[in-house]
Amino acid sequence: MTEENAGGVAKKFLYVNRRAPYGSIYALESLEVVLIGAAFEQDVSLAFLGDGVYQLTKGQDTKGLEVKNFSPTFRALEDYDVTKLYVEKEALEARGLSEADLVVPVEVVSTERMAEIMEEQDVILSF
Amino acid sequence: MLHTVNKSPFEHKALETCLRFARQGSAVLLIEDGVYAAARDTAVSKQVQEALKSVSIYALKPDLEARGMQNRVIDGVRLVDYEGFVDLVVEHNAVQSWL
Numbered sequence: 001m002t003e004e005n006a007g008g009v010a011k012k013f014l015y016v017n018r019r020a021p022y023g024s025i026y027a028l029e030s031l032e033v034v035l036i037g038a039a040f041e042q043d044v045s046l047a048f049l050g051d052g053v054y055q056l057t058k059g060q061d062t063k064g065l066e067v068k069n070f071s072p073t074f075r076a077l078e079d080y081d082v083t084k085l086y087v088e089k090e091a092l093e094a095r096g097l098s099e100a101d102l103v104v105p106v107e108v109v110s111t112e113r114m115a116e117i118m119e120e121q122d123v124i125l126s127f
Numbered sequence: 128m129l130h131t132v133n134k135s136p137f138e139h140k141a142l143e144t145c146l147r148f149a150r151q152g153s154a155v156l157l158i159e160d161g162v163y164a165a166a167r168d169t170a171v172s173k174q175v176q177e178a179l180k181s182v183s184i185y186a187l188k189p190d191l192e193a194r195g196m197q198n199r200v201i202d203g204v205r206l207v208d209y210e211g212f213v214d215l216v217v218e219h220n221a222v223q224s225w226l
Binding site: 020021022023050051054057058059060061062063064065067069071094095096 | 133134135137138159160163166167168169170172188189190192193194195196197198199208
């Protein structure tokens with residue numbers, strides 16, 4: 001699995017998610033890109049800021065909308081070695097949410113810490 | 128007048144502006160990302176509770192369910208399905224969409 005990186009250096013990729021799911025295509029498109037990118041053996045992190053935290057809420061049921069509920073896909077990210085999910089603490093609090101309301105284990109971080117994580121990256125993709 | 132709001136109250140001013148113009152006795156229907164305003168214990172729930180004293184507030188149930196918000200709705204916000212949406216449109220003389 002490491003041939004892809006033979007002779008190359010894994011870069012740090014951060015996917016920044018700022019949109020709620022379903023109201024626009026951004027959230028789903030971001031997840032698609034993360035899954036595609038996962039095949040390239042890079043050092044991947046996901047950040048959820050603002051309304052982006054809504055992508056991870058438990059209890060999503062899209063039957064009435066007749067669109068795909070993609071929230072269970074976040075649970076599959078672990079199989080692609082995508083395990084660094086950072087969630088902005090202030091965004092959760094403003095929305096009356098806590099880590100227990102989310103579909104996957106995440107690291108809840110302050111805005112300050114999130115800014116540091118952003119500084120550490122080689123590539124940032126924003127959705 | 129029926130007002131509809133389809134934007135998240137945390138990222139847009141649509142709800143705030145709508146509530147500023149909504150007159151006593153009018154109806155406000157939250158749809159799409161607008162339904163996040165119907166959730167309890169958020170940074171905007173006080174604003175919604177205050178508005179409930181003078182206007183009727185509805186939220187579209189399929190949009191709440193898709194977003195996992197169906198069990199967090201503020202008391203007094205009424206849930207409607209698509210048929211209820213149509214009924215609200217028929218009952219009011221005009222519809223204003225705060226896009």
